[in-house]
Every structure is written in structure tokens, then in C-alpha cells.
Amino acid sequence: MTELLTELKKISLELNDNAINFAQKLIQTPSISGTEKDVADLLLAEMKRLGYDEVFRDDMGNVVGIVEGTKEGPVIMYNSHMDHVSPGDPNNWEGYDPYGGEIDICKVDNQDGEEEEAECIHGRAASDVKGGEAAQVYAGGVLAKLKEQGYDFKGKFIFTGVVQEEPAEMVGMNHLIDKTFKEEGIDYDAMVSSEATSLKLYCGHRGRVEMLATVYGRTSHGSAPWLGINAIYKSMPLISKIKDELYLSLPQDEELGQASLSLNIIECSPGALSIVPDKCMLSIDRRTIPGESAETALDEIQNLIDQIVSEDEDFKADVKVKTALEKSYTGVEYEVPKVMAPWKISTEHPFVKAAVSALEELDEPVKYGYWDFGTDASKTAGIDRKPTIGYSPMQEQYAHTPYDKVRIDYISRAIVGNSAIYLKAVEAGKEAFEELSW
Incomplete structure (x- = not known):
């Protein structure tokens, strides 16, 4: 692979200035969730210019670019999302636009x-994920140039840019894999995410379940509270059990850390000053580890409710997974549960070891990490159980902040690294694409 790596580095260097300019263009193009069309247009045009064999947009607005290898082999998806969160108050950006x-x-x-x-x-989404997105697109461009120059390699490189990752319901990724790929006859064997890793190999993250527990009471006039049942007061034993019992009992994963739970929003209804509330709604953010699920998280809250009911015949409550209605810029709508699966891949998995080998051949340092936040890898690894890693020039600590930025030297290194990981992985054998388990 030495000659191939030498040529890969040469091509990457030749394309480097264009790649940096492209990263700038992506950052200069607003694409808050649900408004990704302009960025999608940029991605499609750039992949065509770089010589991808096939480029298309699906009905939800996701974009796909394919570089065909010269021989049969594995299909590796390189994935980025196209949306970003609001920049917030521009005055916090220390003079940067x-x-x-x-x-x-x-x-x-x-x-x-x-x-x-x-x-x-500098700019919104520089670290989440437009710097990494540019690196992935240009990694495919390097492979296209290698093929153009007569070099052989196996498999199929697929870049995918998906809509609406930030709301955390995976609607774009689910649509892409479960609908678009099936309609197009595409399957994939592994995935590399562009979410921020600081050029480390990231190997998993916790899952997420958003739950709504509703405690019921009975209204009365605020001047005569003894005639009603105050749902806020009734919720206090449940809040105490969540804080003092359930939270303290949650399990821990050796790699991903502590499962967690946070009560983040309390609302009441009717919500008028002169009316005793008959509903108190508790919004709960539960972070799960492998072995846990939305069902087990719901059961934990339900068990607390059942305990309180056995002690208080007037206590009434229920709990459910929250849902959201998401609409893409093309008009496709989904009502989806607010659930993301936990996942991890062993550093000894052959796909990870292939990535390690590629970086070592480039004299890149090999370090591992795990995300604190969730990503669309919850679909590829957590649900589909496909080998998945993160590899990116961006840094997690700058995401969603007014200090959002990406290092140019890291983008350049990531283009070479992504290309080399692909070339090494497609030669790694069937064991590199074994289903994940934990």
C-alpha cells in the first residue's frame, strides 16, 4: 500500500486549498435544521466537480455521492449531517461573524x-460538522483521482449528508438507510462518522431517551386549595424518588461512563394563578448505556409510580416516551419517538484495527475516545449493528458554542486519514465487517 499512500498524499496536497475553501463555503451557508437545501446544493455540486461516479438527492433532501472502486468489495459509508444549531447572540462571538x-x-x-x-x-458548525464534512467529501475526491490515474482499489465509497441530525431523532439517517438505500439497491458494511473527534478514533456513546411523566390532580379555585388536589404537590414524592433513589442506582459502562438521568423541565396545567393545577408534567432526559433501552428506562419510572400508588390511593400518574414531528426542507414529515440507542465498538474489532493500521502507516498518532453527546451512529451501530467509528478534524469542546472553529491543519490531515482508512478497511477481510455485539 506504500505506493498508493504516496500518491494519496500527493493528491490530497494538490486538493488541499480547494478543500479549505469548500469548508469555508459550507460554514458561510446557514443550514439550521429544516433549512439545509443550500448546503445540500453545495455538496452535490462539489462532488460532481470532484469526479464522483454518482451523485443524487433523495426525497427527504439527504445527499449521496458514490465513488466506485475498480474491484468488488465492501461498501463503506462516510456520514455527515448538514444541519446545525442556532448561532445564538452574535455579540458572544468575540468579533467573529x-x-x-x-x-x-x-x-x-x-x-x-x-x-x-x-x-x-471560525463560524457556526465549523466543529459540528462542516469541517469534517469537507474532509469526508474530499476524501472521496482523492479516491476518484486515484482511480482516474489508474490505481485499483476495492469496494465502494459512499458519502452521505443527512438532514435534521440536531433534533436527535435520526429522521434523516433513518429515512436514508431504511427507505432511500432500499429503493436504490444500496447496502453498506460499515460507517465512519464526521462528528468531532480531534483526529482520534471514537468508538461509541451513550443513548438517549426523553420521557414525559404526568402526575394528575384535580382543579379548584386558588382561594380554596383544600377543594382540589394539587398536581405539583402530588409530583413531589416522584421527584424525590427520581433524584434520591433511581439516579443513584443507575449502572455504569467501563468505556462510556455513567448512565444518567436529569429532570430538566417542570410544567403545570392549566397554569393560571387562581387555579390549583390538575396536571404536572416532568420532562426527563435519560442517558442509557448498552444493555439499557427506552423500554427499561420507562419501566424504571413506572416502578416508582407503582410504589407511590401503593402508599397513596390519590396518586395518579403515567409515563411515556416523548415524540416530535419533524419536517424536512422538501416537505417530508415524520412523527418519531425521542430515542437514540447506545452503542460501542471494541478497539480490538477488526474494523477499528484496520483504521489504526491506516493511521500508523501515515505516522499519525492513534488515540481513542467516546462522545459525551449522541450522533446518528445510534442508527448504524446501535440499531443496524454495523461497524462504526468516528474520525474527524473537529473538536467536541467547541460544538454549539460561540467559539466554534476548526483547525485547518486537522482538516488536511483528516482528508488523508479518511482516504487511508477506506483503502485499508476494504482490504481487511470479512471479519472487519462483523456485526457489533455487547
Whole structure:
């Protein structure tokens, strides 16, 4: 693979300035969830320009680009999302335009979180995920140039840019894999996510379940509260049990850390000053680890409810998984549960070891990590059980902040790294694509 890597590095260097300019364009193009069309258009045009064999947009607005290898082999999906969160108050951006894509030399962390100076691109989504998106698109471009120059390689490189990752219901990714891929006759064997990893190999994250527990009472006039049953007061034993019993009993995963639970919103109804409330709604954010699910999380809350009912005949409550209605920029709608599956892949899995081998051949440091937040890998790894890793130039600590930026040197290294990981993985044999288990 030495000659191939030498040529890969040469092509990456030739394309580097264009890749950085493209990352700037992506950052300069607003694409808050549900408004990703302009970024989708940019991605499609760039992949065509780079010589991808096939480029298309599905009915939900996801984009797909395919580089065909010269021989049969595995299909590896490189995935990014096209949406981003609001930039918030521009006054917090320390003089940078959130959509400016400005390049300068600034203080920024290295892989180990130590501050140093490097050239960066600033702006919303620079670290989540447009810097990594540009690197993935250009990794496919490098492979297309290799083939154009007569080099052989196996398999199929697929870049996918999906809509609406930020709301955390995986609607774009689910639609892409379960509907679009099936209609197009596409299957995939593994996935590389562009979510922020600081050029480390990320190997999993906790899942997420959003639940709504509703405690019921009875209204009365606020001047005569003894005639009603105050749902807020009735919710207090449940809140106490969640905080003092359930939270303390949650399990821990050796790699992913502690399962957690947070009561984040309390609302009441009717919500008028002179009316004793007959409903108190508790919104609960539950982070799960492998072995847990939405069902087990619901059962935990239901068990607490049942305990209180046995002690208080007036206590009435229920719990359910929250849902959301998501509509894409093309008009496709889904009502979906607010659930993301936990997942992890062993650092000894052959797909990870292939990625390690590729980075080692490039003289890149090999370090591992796990995300604190959730990603669309909950679909590929958590549900489909396909080998999945994260590899990206972006850094997690800048995501969703007014200090959003991405290192230019990391983008350049990620283009080479992504291309090399693909070439090494497709030669790794069937065991590299074994189903995940935990």
C-alpha cells in the first residue's frame, strides 16, 4: 500500500486549498435544521466537480455521492449531517461573524486539550460538522483521482449528508438507510462518522431517551386549595424518588461512563394563578448505556409510580416516551419517538484495527475516545449493528458554542486519514465487517 499512500498524499496536497475553501463555503451557508437545501446544493455540486461516479438527492433532501472502486468489495459509508444549531447572540462571538468563515491564527486546543496557536476557520458548525464534512467529501475526491490515474482499489465509497441530525431523532439517517438505500439497491458494511473527534478514533456513546411523566390532580379555585388536589404537590414524592433513589442506582459502562438521568423541565396545567393545577408534567432526559433501552428506562419510572400508588390511593400518574414531528426542507414529515440507542465498538474489532493500521502507516498518532453527546451512529451501530467509528478534524469542546472553529491543519490531515482508512478497511477481510455485539 506504500505506493498508493504516496500518491494519496500527493493528491490530497494538490486538493488541499480547494478543500479549505469548500469548508469555508459550507460554514458561510446557514443550514439550521429544516433549512439545509443550500448546503445540500453545495455538496452535490462539489462532488460532481470532484469526479464522483454518482451523485443524487433523495426525497427527504439527504445527499449521496458514490465513488466506485475498480474491484468488488465492501461498501463503506462516510456520514455527515448538514444541519446545525442556532448561532445564538452574535455579540458572544468575540468579533467573529457566525457565518463569516473567517480564517486566522488563534489559540486552539490540540488533541490532548492543551492550548496552542494554529490556523483556524471560525463560524457556526465549523466543529459540528462542516469541517469534517469537507474532509469526508474530499476524501472521496482523492479516491476518484486515484482511480482516474489508474490505481485499483476495492469496494465502494459512499458519502452521505443527512438532514435534521440536531433534533436527535435520526429522521434523516433513518429515512436514508431504511427507505432511500432500499429503493436504490444500496447496502453498506460499515460507517465512519464526521462528528468531532480531534483526529482520534471514537468508538461509541451513550443513548438517549426523553420521557414525559404526568402526575394528575384535580382543579379548584386558588382561594380554596383544600377543594382540589394539587398536581405539583402530588409530583413531589416522584421527584424525590427520581433524584434520591433511581439516579443513584443507575449502572455504569467501563468505556462510556455513567448512565444518567436529569429532570430538566417542570410544567403545570392549566397554569393560571387562581387555579390549583390538575396536571404536572416532568420532562426527563435519560442517558442509557448498552444493555439499557427506552423500554427499561420507562419501566424504571413506572416502578416508582407503582410504589407511590401503593402508599397513596390519590396518586395518579403515567409515563411515556416523548415524540416530535419533524419536517424536512422538501416537505417530508415524520412523527418519531425521542430515542437514540447506545452503542460501542471494541478497539480490538477488526474494523477499528484496520483504521489504526491506516493511521500508523501515515505516522499519525492513534488515540481513542467516546462522545459525551449522541450522533446518528445510534442508527448504524446501535440499531443496524454495523461497524462504526468516528474520525474527524473537529473538536467536541467547541460544538454549539460561540467559539466554534476548526483547525485547518486537522482538516488536511483528516482528508488523508479518511482516504487511508477506506483503502485499508476494504482490504481487511470479512471479519472487519462483523456485526457489533455487547
